[in-house]
Amino acid sequence: MVPVIYGVLHRVIPPVARTVWRPTVIGLENVPPTGGVILASNHLSFADSVVIPCVVPRKVVFLAKSDYFTGSGVKGTLSRLWFEGLGMLPVDRDDSKAAIASLDTALEVLGRGEAFGIYPEGTRSRDGRLYRGRTGVAHLALTAGVPVVPVGLSGTEKLQPVGSxxxxxxxxxxxxxxxxxxxxxxxxxxxxxxxxxxxxEIMTAIQRLSGQVEAGAYNARPE
Incomplete structure (x- = not known):
């Protein structure tokens, strides 16, 4: 069911999104058309996980909060279908064991020869600076033996600001x-x-692409 939903939505959403927002895309040829690959990006907005899949011609799997998949009623069902249709997988970010298991999920995705999207900062930057990367991205790359394509986003923090x-x-x-x-x-x-x-090395490459000021510290989720 999920592959069918993804196939339908991916034929509709990206063309519409590109027509409306007309994002500037540079270096898309650096994304391998096939095979396992990690897309490691800076993180400025909730919308980042929609923007990247909309401009990459192949499926990109991201992890998303499990809350988006567990809602009830019509709204909950639509939310689940939307995130599943975008190729996202649920993870409980408040459960340390689940977070570790998410790395295994990512390795399964890469083992299938798919693209996996990750934000090495761990959470969204609330001040626009680039925070120090956590080593989960390196664990995936070294374990799976796949290349990492650095991604630099700019402007997405204005696309859907917090509260809008x-x-x-x-x-x-x-x-x-x-x-x-x-x-x-x-x-x-x-x-x-x-x-x-x-x-x-990955974070240095991301900084060169995004042009962000480096924070020199790890980012923390808001309480």
Whole structure:
């Protein structure tokens, strides 16, 4: 059922979204057309997980809050169908065990030769700065042996600001950098060091694409 919903929505939503918002897309040729790949992006808005799949011609799987999949009634059903149709998978962000299990889910996605989207900062930047990356992205890349395509978003924080119920028509730019290859580069290197170096390399690439000021610290979810 989910693949059918995804196929229908993906034929409708991206063309409509691109027609309305006309995002500027740079470097799309850097996204491999097939095979497992990680799209690692900065995170400015709830809308980021819709913008990226709308401009990439292949399916991109993101993790989304489990709350979006568990609502009741018509609204809950429509929410679940919407997020499933966009290729998103549920994760309970308040459960540490579930968060770890989500990495296994991501590895399954990559093992199927699909594209997996991730925000190394962990949560949305509320001040526009780029926060330090967490090493989950490096764990996925090193374990799966897949390339990482850095993504720099700009303007999405104005697309649907916190508190607004409807998206706005504003300039949005999506930049895709050259793939970062990690397979075989860290053989014999202590795992913790390898993960940190790969993550820092990815974040440096994202910063160059987004132009954000670096915060120099980890981001934290609001209480």
């Amino acid at each position: 119920s409807l998206p706005r028509v504003v300039p949005v730019t999506v930049r895709f950098g050259e793939p970062i290859q990690v397979a075989g580069r860290y053989d014999g290197v202590p795992l913790g060091r390898a993960r940190r170096e790969v993550t820092d």
